[in-house]
Amino acid sequence: MTIMLRVEARRHAASGVLELELASPDGTLLPAWEPGAHIDVRVGDGEYRQYSLCGPPGSRQAWRIAVLREPDGRGGSQWLHDAVNTGDTLEIRGPRNHFRLETAPRYLFIAGGIGITPILPMLAAAESAGAGWNLVYGGRSRETMAFRDELARYGDRVQIRPQDESGLLELEPLLRGISPETRVYCCGPEALLDAVERLAEEFEVGSLHTERFRPQPLEDARPAGAFEVELASTGTVLEVPAERSVLSVVEAAGVDVLSSCAEGTCGTCETRVLAGEIDHRDSILDEGQRAGGDRMMICVSRCLGARLVLDL
Template sequence: MDMIVEERRDEADGVVSLSLVPADGSVLPAWTPGAHVDVTMAGGIVRQYSLCSEPGDERRWRIGVLREQAGRGGSEYVHDKLHGGDVVEVGLPRNNFALDEAARYVFVAGGIGITPILPMIDAAERAGAEWTLLYGGRSRSSMAFTGELTAHGDRVTVAPQDETGLLDLDALLGTPQPGTLVYACGPEPLLDAVADRMSAWPSGALRVERFTPKTIETDGPDAAFEVEFATSGVTAVVPVGVSVLTVAEENGLLPDWSCREGTCGTCETTIVDGRAEHRDSLLTDDEREEQATMMICVSRAEKGCPRLRLDL
């Protein structure tokens, strides 16, 4: 849908927020904390940004965007080209980082990873759950939305690295806490450190969202395999170095996709038969073992599986 930039604000060094309203004045679809949207810019650039406004607001959405100097151009476009009154195309919300019900939450955010956490905090408040937030960044001036967080008092710990050093994850997560879910979003080293500290916690207690693909270790060199798109009646070979998504497109199919790097979940496809080697950054270990779906932009057939049958 076409949306107008109603307001643009500088939230921190290198971070801007955009408040977006429907160009036709319509009511926005509902969404839940943790959701993100695709934003399409000039030249067909598509990027995913977490919604960080109030889910009950049917008039406007807000996103926060960090300028990434080594990025692929999306954040620079937002920072340099988008201003109040400009129009961008925004997709419907999708949620791969949903806030499940719990008696207590521990939120951990690094840098721009605070964006999906903001509406989660509001939801936890409304549900009457206990919660705390540990929010880290390079410096206080680089950390967005800190002003909003002051309303929550000592439940929020803002820890700029240049003032306090690395986040004290041992104190926060070193002892498993029954009935507690941990939601973490931020750079890969932070997420790895959180997972390491939570090795003794119950399975499923940690939920993470990544803005960049995690490092995947593969079991030996890739091999070609056969894929059958069961719904379409098309069978084709997936060569080494080519994704299932690309092969689908080359055979006239039009699967949904966005990031092509296994982080957004748009291309998630049901596995009818066969086993996938999962290379995405979304599925949990249990979901990978279930072999119910795969992200066809990055995942391949498991070694020794010569054929995948997909619902596409």
């Protein structure tokens, strides 16, 4: 669903981080959402960028996002920083959630830099549920770490660890011997996620949830080959060559499919699979979801056999 939202406020959240508050121009309530959700924002080049909702959990009067200026990015963040002002209207899709907070008696949250954004409403939800939790939040410096003032109300359950003061986050003491009932949620730079995943495997952490801003490198990926996709609604069979994605092939055939990142990180193009074996290449689905064999991100994932039947 696409909606038009007005920028009600813009604030300086940290060095290089812009906070935007979005609301319906006519005061209509916004769609419901849960912690971990993100929205797609159409930027100046006509493409969409993904930003986590970081306001009060479930708020429907207004949504809040925080945008890190990325000078070496694709230009979307710079456009939002430089060209968007209070009163402007933005085209929004979503929300969607592939980083959902699951019920647990205890949580460990680990955030790096702008990765604090999906974690913020999770803290409020965990607090409201009466769960035990702790947050370790790292960044380059205090000046670059957004929402420190908001986090201060949680006292010593929040550890602020600027790299220029205390070095890299010490992850091993956090994850070694963690209780089985503790769910771990981590969002941040790729190096942080890789380190957390490596230690979680080493220490047999039972429940780790991560969200990536960039695609995870594929290890031992088999060479891409050609295969067929069948569109269940019409019975049309399309060939997907080795050098093209399922998404590009179905779009060329006139099928209207929502998509955004084209990297397997946002989940916009998630499609139900009715038959066939999937070669998952996304950075979203966990092992249990992949084992289900009933969904795929058609921008990057492929087929392990000869044909996939898609719910399109």
